[in-house]
Structures are given as structure tokens and as C-alpha cells.
Amino acid sequence: MTTQSGNAPAGTAVLADAAPGAQAGADGGAATPPPPRRAGGGRLRAAASAAAWSLVGLAVLVGLWLWAAADTPELPKPTDVLSTLGDLLGDPFYDRGPGDKGIGVQLLTSLQRVFTGFGLAALVGIPLGLLMGGSKRAWQAVNPVVQLLRPVSPLAWFPLGLVVLKDSPQAAVFVIFVTALWPTVLNTAAGAASVPDDQRNVAKVFRFGRFAYVRHVMVPHSLPSIVTGLRLSMGIAWMVIVAVEMLSGSTGIGSFVWNSYNGGDLSEVISAIVLIGGVGFALDMFFLWLLRLVGGKAATP
Amino acid sequence: MSDLVIKGLHKSFGGRRGVPPQHVLRDVDLTVRQGEFVSLIGHSGCGKSTLLGIVAGLQHADAGEVSLGGEPITRPGPDRAMVFQNYSLLPRLSLLANVREAARAARPDRPRALLDEAVERYLTAVGLWEQRNKLPHQVSGGMQQRTAVARAFAVGPRILLLDEPFGALDALTRARLQEQLLELWGTESTTETVLMVTHGIDEAILLADRIVVMGNPPGPSVVDTIDVVLPRPRDRVTVIDQPAYRGVQERLLTLLHADSGSAAPPPAALSVGPADRGRPRASPPAPGAGRRHVTRPAPLFVTLTSSLG
Numbered sequence: 001m002t003t004q005s006g007n008a009p010a011g012t013a014v015l016a017d018a019a020p021g022a023q024a025g026a027d028g029g030a031a032t033p034p035p036p037r038r039a040g041g042g043r044l045r046a047a048a049s050a051a052a053w054s055l056v057g058l059a060v061l062v063g064l065w066l067w068a069a070a071d072t073p074e075l076p077k078p079t080d081v082l083s084t085l086g087d088l089l090g091d092p093f094y095d096r097g098p099g100d101k102g103i104g105v106q107l108l109t110s111l112q113r114v115f116t117g118f119g120l121a122a123l124v125g126i127p128l129g130l131l132m133g134g135s136k137r138a139w140q141a142v143n144p145v146v147q148l149l150r151p152v153s154p155l156a157w158f159p160l161g162l163v164v165l166k167d168s169p170q171a172a173v174f175v176i177f178v179t180a181l182w183p184t185v186l187n188t189a190a191g192a193a194s195v196p197d198d199q200r201n202v203a204k205v206f207r208f209g210r211f212a213y214v215r216h217v218m219v220p221h222s223l224p225s226i227v228t229g230l231r232l233s234m235g236i237a238w239m240v241i242v243a244v245e246m247l248s249g250s251t252g253i254g255s256f257v258w259n260s261y262n263g264g265d266l267s268e269v270i271s272a273i274v275l276i277g278g279v280g281f282a283l284d285m286f287f288l289w290l291l292r293l294v295g296g297k298a299a300t301p
Numbered sequence: 302m303s304d305l306v307i308k309g310l311h312k313s314f315g316g317r318r319g320v321p322p323q324h325v326l327r328d329v330d331l332t333v334r335q336g337e338f339v340s341l342i343g344h345s346g347c348g349k350s351t352l353l354g355i356v357a358g359l360q361h362a363d364a365g366e367v368s369l370g371g372e373p374i375t376r377p378g379p380d381r382a383m384v385f386q387n388y389s390l391l392p393r394l395s396l397l398a399n400v401r402e403a404a405r406a407a408r409p410d411r412p413r414a415l416l417d418e419a420v421e422r423y424l425t426a427v428g429l430w431e432q433r434n435k436l437p438h439q440v441s442g443g444m445q446q447r448t449a450v451a452r453a454f455a456v457g458p459r460i461l462l463l464d465e466p467f468g469a470l471d472a473l474t475r476a477r478l479q480e481q482l483l484e485l486w487g488t489e490s491t492t493e494t495v496l497m498v499t500h501g502i503d504e505a506i507l508l509a510d511r512i513v514v515m516g517n518p519p520g521p522s523v524v525d526t527i528d529v530v531l532p533r534p535r536d537r538v539t540v541i542d543q544p545a546y547r548g549v550q551e552r553l554l555t556l557l558h559a560d561s562g563s564a565a566p567p568p569a570a571l572s573v574g575p576a577d578r579g580r581p582r583a584s585p586p587a588p589g590a591g592r593r594h595v596t597r598p599a600p601l602f603v604t605l606t607s608s609l610g
Contacts, residue, residue: 198385198387198389199389199391201359201383201385201389202385202389202390202391202403203406204358204359204377205357205358205359205377205381205382205383206377206382206402206403206404206406206407206452206456207377207378207379207406207407208402208403208406209406209409212402212405212406216391216394216398216402217391220391220392220393220394221392221393223393295393
């Protein structure tokens with residue numbers, strides 16, 4: 001669910017779904033909603049209370065897990081997973097040839113693919129979004145294409161990538177590129193299109209050229225939207241990479257999950273889930289930090 | 302001579318899908334001579350800001366001509382610079398960058414050193430050179446508007462267009478800014494002509510050589526033009542005792558009051574100096590009236606003298 005949006009003084013950072021003219025649809029963004037603010041009370045007490053409540057949430061999850069594991073003997077118990085996790089993290093970076101690599105190597109492989117695809121998507125998506133936001137004609141030309149392709153699961157592009165690139169890791173990067181493109185384009189376009197009339201009039205009266213307008217008005221105003229788009233893109237890309245690598249096989253955290261399942265080691269599968277979650281959380285925190293840095297705000301529930 | 306000549310100007314909005322068009326400007330004829338300070342005054346919705354927008358080249362008239370120094374105005378140009386009502390600084394540029402980038406963009410033909418010198422001179426003149434590296438949100442509204450004034454002057458326009466420049470400021474800040482404006486206009490700059498839209502009767506009298514009173518539809522756009530024959534420099538404390546001041550003030554009040562009976566609402570509050578206290582307040586605006594300007598504050602005629610005690 002995409003639950004966050006930015007709201008900067010300079011403008012509004014929008015969800016991929018909330019772009020002007022865009023149809024609503026859940027992409028599955030990386031959402032870490034900050035807790036609701038509480039009035040009064042010391043900061044320390046509030047922090048202690050927050051920690052206690054997050055422990056309660058965790059305890060409920062483990063409780064449900066134990067309950068399910070009692071019925072299904074194949075499901076490993078939390079203690080099994082903890083020991084597997086310890087083993088995996090004990091020697092994360094070994095590399096004994098294809099199909100036998102440490103969990104750290106697998107994660108880094110996946111991260112490298114995600115950042116490559118994501119970076120390419122940003123290189124294409126941000127300028128394209130600025131063009132769409134700045135020109136009605138560009139918007140009219142590109143928006144229908146974006147709206148048509150956006151609802152398609154990025155995995156559907158995998159066969160095309162395989163045929164054209166003739167290399168499954170590269171095809172995986174291509175899938176990530178497609179995944180990360182739409183939220184970046186739409187959020188950038190929405191930000192660029194929402195430059196207030198005041199600022200447009202200033203640019204007109206003082207006869208800003210195209211370059212000066214983009215540099216001093218459009219990009220500064222769109223920054224929070226751009227970062228929000230990047231944050232959504234990264235969240236989805238990190239989810240999609242697991243699925244792509246389950247398809248493409250050989251390396252990466254996704255193929256690790258698939259191989260563990262085929263090897264009958266569900267403990268490893270759950271360990272991988274925990275690690276994937278941790279990395280995704282860290283990535284989202286980074287983009288949240290970046291969003292605040294450019295003056296954007298993540299919405300509180 | 303670079304006179305601003307406006308002839309037979311018409312402008313209307315709407316007029317589609319059964320909604321009757323709003324004739325905002327109706328046959329406006331106005332000449333602002335070089336070196337003149339002219340104020341446009343009138344109720345919300347009378348088209349004074351639209352007129353300023355057309356002179357700036359931001360809007361286009363339906364009919365009529367506007368020319369500056371004989372050249373027709375069709376788009377914004379460096380011969381005209383504008384100070385907007387709500388400061389309108391670019392929020393992520395420092396005060397210095399706001400002024401500098403505007404000057405460079407408007408005057409690409411001038412050497413940068415010359416422009417930079419003007420930027421420094423005007424920022425210093427408005428007392429903000431020390432604060433030049435701050436962002437707009439880090440300084441007060443008055444400082445933001447002073448930056449906007451410096452920005453307009455730094456372009457070196459022939460005519461300065463002011464759209465209710467001090468409307469959002471408190472009385473003391475407004476008074477200081479009015480004085481700074483007059484000083485810049487009179488001594489510092491090469492800008493000779495000023496066209497200012499205002500809501501304030503006293504502001505108009507204090508600053509202007511001539512006041513153009515604009516009226517609401519369906520009457521004529523330009524109701525009257527009043528010459529302010531008060532010697533400069535005008536001292537805001539003593540000027541109100543001059544008979545000419547009283548005369549202009551009363552004439553303006555009569556005209557604006559008479560007009561408030563028609564389409565536009567009367568001002569929300571009317572306080573017109575010590576002598577007029579006790580006059581009953583005008584009724585609140587009628588719903589829907591002046592709807593094109595819903596975001597703007599209700600017009601307030603506040604005398605500086607009463608605010609300054």
C-alpha cells in the first residue's frame with residue numbers, strides 16, 4: 001500500500017497514484033509510517049513507550065508463528081530460524097563457486113542490480129518527468145503510454161529482456177529499470193506541473209530562459225516530489241528483485257530463497273525474508289532522510 | 302519620451318457555457334507620463350490588478366492598446382519590473398540569488414559585473430546586504446518584500462509596477478517600506494515612472510502624483526483621476542494637516558463609497574483617521590461578491606497616522 005506522501009512548503013510531493021490524471025492503483029510502495037504524535041509527556045517516556053509497543057507487535061507476530069508452527073511440523077520454529085540466521089551471518093561473504101555463495105554476497109548482488117536499474121530509471125525518469133510537467137504537449141504524448149504500461153507487472157517484461165539482452169542478470173536489471181521508471185516519472189511530472197503561479201509569474205516578468213526556469217524554479221520546486229518518486233521506486237524495486245531472481249535463478253537473494261525452498265530448508269527461507277525486510281527498511285530510511293533533507297515531509301497517519 | 306499610453310483597453314473573463322462574461326476592464330484610457338508616480342485605487346474586483354498584469358505583459362487585453370515609449374506591449378520586458386503582492390521570491394534561492402538571477406535573466410545583454418554591482422547596491426539600499434545569504438523563509442515578510450523591491454530595481458526598468466506591494470505588512474513595516482521606495486525611486490535609481498495598485502487611501506495620497514480611481518461594473522472602469530498637489534518630500538505626520546491632503550482624501554472616500562453600492566462589496570472595515578472615528582462601519586461583504594479574489598484579504602483602509610498613534 002502506498003500510504004505516504006510528502007508535503008513540502010515549496011510544493012506537494014505526490015504518490016505515483018496521485019499524479020494528475022493518473023488512475024489510482026496500489027503499486028506497493030515502501031511505507032514506513034511514523035507513529036502518530038502524542039501530546040505531552042517527556043521525550044524519554046515517549047521513546048520508551050514506543051519501544052514497548054513495538055515489542056508488543058513483535059511478540060504477537062512470534063506468537064502467531066508459534067501457533068502456526070504447532071500445527072505444521074514442516075514450519076521451522078523461531079529458535080531454528082535464529083540459529084540458521086546466526087550461521088548465515090557468521091560467514092556471509094564466502095564464495096565457493098556458482099550456487100554456493102554467502103548470504104552477504106547474494107544480498108550485495110541483488111542490491112547492485114537494483115541500484116543499476118534504479119539509477120538508469122532515475123536518469124531517464126527525472127528528465128522525462130520534468131519535460132512532462134513543463135510541457136502540456138509532452139504530457140499529452142507520454143501520459144497515455146505511462147498509464148497503459150504502469151499497471152503491468154514488471155515481471156511481464158522479463159521475457160522481453162531475456163530475448164533482447166540474452167543474459168538473465170541483465171534482464172533482471174531491465175525489469176528493475178521498468179519497475180522504477182513509472183513512480184519516478186509520474187511524481188517528477190506532478191511536482192514540475194505544480195509550480196505555483198506566483199513563481200511562474202516571477203519567471204515571466206524577469207524573463208527567465210528555459211534553462212534558468214528549470215534550474216531555479218522547476219527543479220527546486222519539484223525536489224520533494226522527485227525524492228518521493230525515487231523512494232517509491234526503490235521500495236517497489238526491492239520487492240520486485242526477489243521475484244525476478246526467483247525467475248532468473250543462479251545468483252541474488254531471490255534465487256537464494258528459491259534454492260533454499262528447493263533444498264527443503266525453510267529456515268533459510270525465513271532467514272532470507274528477515275534480511276530482505278531489514279535491507280528494505282534501511283533503504284527506505286535512507287530515502288526518508290533524503291526527503292527531509294530536500295525539505296519534504298512524509299505524511300503521518 | 303517613454304510615456305505609458307493605454308488606449309481603449311477592454312478585458313473580460315468567462316462568458317462561456319451560459320455564464321455571462323465579466324467585463325473587468327471597460328474602455329480604459331490612461332496615460333502615465335515619464336517620471337510620474339500613479340496609483341490605481343478601487344475595490345476588489347475592479348480590475349486594477351488585471352490592468353497592471355496587462356501592462357506587465359503577463360495578461361492580454363481583448364481590445365485596445367498599451368504602449369511604453371511608443372512601443373506596443375505584448376509580453377514581459379526588462380523595461381518593466383514588477384513587485385508582487387505576496388513577495389513571490391523563489392523559496393530555495395537566497396535573497397542575493399533571487400535578486401541576482403532575476404537581473405541576469407532580464408538583462409542578458411548587460412555585463413555581469415555591472416548587474417552584480419546593481420544587485421549589491423539595491424540590496425544595500427534596502428538594508429539587506431548583510432542578510433543576503435539567507436533564504437526567504439528565514440526572514441520576515443517585510444524583508445522579503447524589500448528583497449522583491451530590490452529585485453525590481455536591480456533590473457533597471459523604465460517603469461516599476463507595484464501590485465499592492467505593502468498590503469500584507471503591518472503598519473510600521475509598511476511605513477518604512479514606503480519611505481524606502483520613495484528614496485529608491487527619487488534618488489538611487491534610473492527608474493522614473495511608477496504605477497502602483499493599492500487598497501490604501503493614505504498610501505495612495507502619500508506616494509502618488511496622481512490617483513486613478515477605478516470602479517466596478519457596469520460603470521466605467523476609470524471613475525476619476527485626482528491630482529495630488531502636495532510638495533515632495535512628503536512627511537507622513539505633517540502632510541495630513543495640509544488642506545490638499547484632506548481634499549483628496551474626502552474626494553477618494555466619496556468616490557469609493559459611492560461605488561461600493563454597486564456590484565462589489567463595501568470594504569469590510571473602514572477606519573479613516575482620527576477625525577472620522579465613530580463613523581458607522583460598513584456592512585460585511587455580500588456572499589459571492591468579489592469571488593475572483595477570494596484568497597486576498599478584505600480591503601482595509603487604514604491610515605498610518607492612526608496606527609502610528
